[in-house]
Amino acid sequence: MDGTRDILDSLYDRDFTKWSEQQARAMRVGAYDAVDWENVIEEIESLGRSERSALHSAIALILEHRLKLDHGMNDGPVRQWRMTIRAQQRHARKVVKHNPSLRPSLSSIIAEEYEDARMAALDSFELHEEARLDHYRRAIPETCPYTEADILP
DSSP, rough: OOOOHHHHHHHHHHHHHHHHHHHHHHTTTOGGGGGGGHHHHHHHHHHHHHHHHHHHHHHHHHHHHHHEEEOOOOOHHHHHHHHHHHHHHHHHHHHHHHHOOOOOOOOHHHHHHHHHHHHHHHHHHHOOOOOHHHHHHHHHHHHOOHHHHHHHH
């Protein structure tokens, strides 16, 4: 590895903000030989993964709280479940608005996240309503009953 590459790598590790400013400056002036392409490419790829991950996370929370809302027998937390659903729907809609290429993936993300959301809902019911856990295990469907329209109206 040459000396320039060592300096770029160490700056990337030591001060990400300074590194990113240097990379942007080099690209703006056309100094492409000064660009740390390997790390720039890695960062660009990670941005896409980050947006997809944010959408997965929001959908998982929506699903978990929809299951609690639709199947929970305790009315106490209903307001909080609804608030969580609305907040995560707003977040998910923003992610999709800024990344429209994710929209065609919504159905598959919902299907992919459902089992974990189901388990999270059951864990919560076990913690707060252990005596009703067998009922919840029977009542909560094993396959996802929700459509895109249910999750992101």
